[in-house]
Amino acid sequence: MPIHCVSFTTDYGLSDGFVAACHGVIARIAPSVRVIDVSHEIPPQQVRTGAEVLAQTAPYLPESVHLAVVDPGVGTARRGVVVVTDRGMLVGPDNGLLIPAAETLSGVIAAYELAAPEYRLPVTSSTFHGRDVFAPAAAHLALGVPPEEFGPRVDDLVRLPDPFVAVFPGKLVAEVLTVDHFGNVQLAASPADLELAGLAGTVSVSSEHVLVKALVGDTFGTVPPGRNVLYTDSAGRLAVAVNGGSASAVLGLGPAQECTITSSPTAT
Incomplete structure (x- = not known):
């Protein structure tokens, strides 16, 4: 079933065009989908802070595809994933960023690797997966593409250690x-x-x-x-x-x- 909202959380800041480029990709694929910006002022590379901000916000949003990118490992072997819950889906890097929010949305039901080339941009930058991989995936999920079509199931999601x-x-x-x-x-x-x-x-x-x-x-x-x-x-x-x-x-x-x-x- 289509989902009418995409929430968007990053450490991109607002002084560059990174956020706008991702908005543009979503609008070109799913023009009727509403994007709710959670924050783009997460401190750079602070995965835990991004995870906490999203987890504390997601329960108050409408059912959404939650797109989150705080990704110091971009371009490396770390996976991109879609995480499925009873109250929406989450898209981003498999570095622990998505799990706290998933747990506030009733818990992880399943997760899939973002591997299918048809659901990303034709040319993929090694340093801007937010635009080229994650934003297209979020848009296609919002249109109703089943998460299992994106790639193999993931049963070993990365989790952040408990805070001290x-x-x-x-x-x-x-x-x-x-x-x-x-x-x-x-x-x-x-x-x-x-x-x-x-x-x-x-x-x-x-x-x-x-x-x-x-x-x-x-x-x-x-x-x-x-x-x-x-x-x-x-x-x-x-x-x-x-x-x-x-x-x-x-x-x-x-x-x-x-x-x-x-x-x-x-x-x-």
């Missing part, structure tokens, strides 16, 4: 998953991890070189402007924010770095 979280009495260490446009720092940890560590009230939040106080609260306005808050974000993850500022800038934190939360703060 360590819980101790009075201490929580967690990997940074994403940093949003406002500089809010999303951690891999959950409110349950914070409770298990016995942390509440005012805590210390630190990166490798910076330590600040933060109040455990519900939202940014829990603290005065310029102050730090540790809260549960809209995806159910712990996050650090500065009311009216950037926690990422204050702490010097970005994706894949570690953040430590402890009791007994000693710095402002």
Whole structure:
């Protein structure tokens, strides 16, 4: 059955024509399909960040073919795949990018390698599979081409390792998953991890070189402007924010770095 939406997530940025070229390929193959841009500002080559952004967005979109390209291995032996779920399909590189979103869409039912030449552009660049392989595949899937027509079944999809979280009495260490446009720092940890560590009230939040106080609260306005808050974000993850500022800038934190939360703060 046709699917009327394609969602699109990349690390391409918007200063070049890469996103437009992919839009154009989809429009030429499936002109009636709506494309919803999730983000094209994923930090370059940050596969986990792309996976988290897509996973946190996909459940709120209409049934779609989810096209995602964060692909540092483009042109190598890594496979391109279509992943099938009960609530849509996902297209992109087999590097772990697609699996978290698939799991939010009821789980992986099947996956197939993008091998059939008739569903890609006639000339394929070794450095732009988003345009030449993945965008055409997404468009053909949206038109109703069965996923099994694209190539052999894949039963060994690449999965990302679990993000790092360590819980101790009075201490929580967690990997940074994403940093949003406002500089809010999303951690891999959950409110349950914070409770298990016995942390509440005012805590210390630190990166490798910076330590600040933060109040455990519900939202940014829990603290005065310029102050730090540790809260549960809209995806159910712990996050650090500065009311009216950037926690990422204050702490010097970005994706894949570690953040430590402890009791007994000693710095402002």
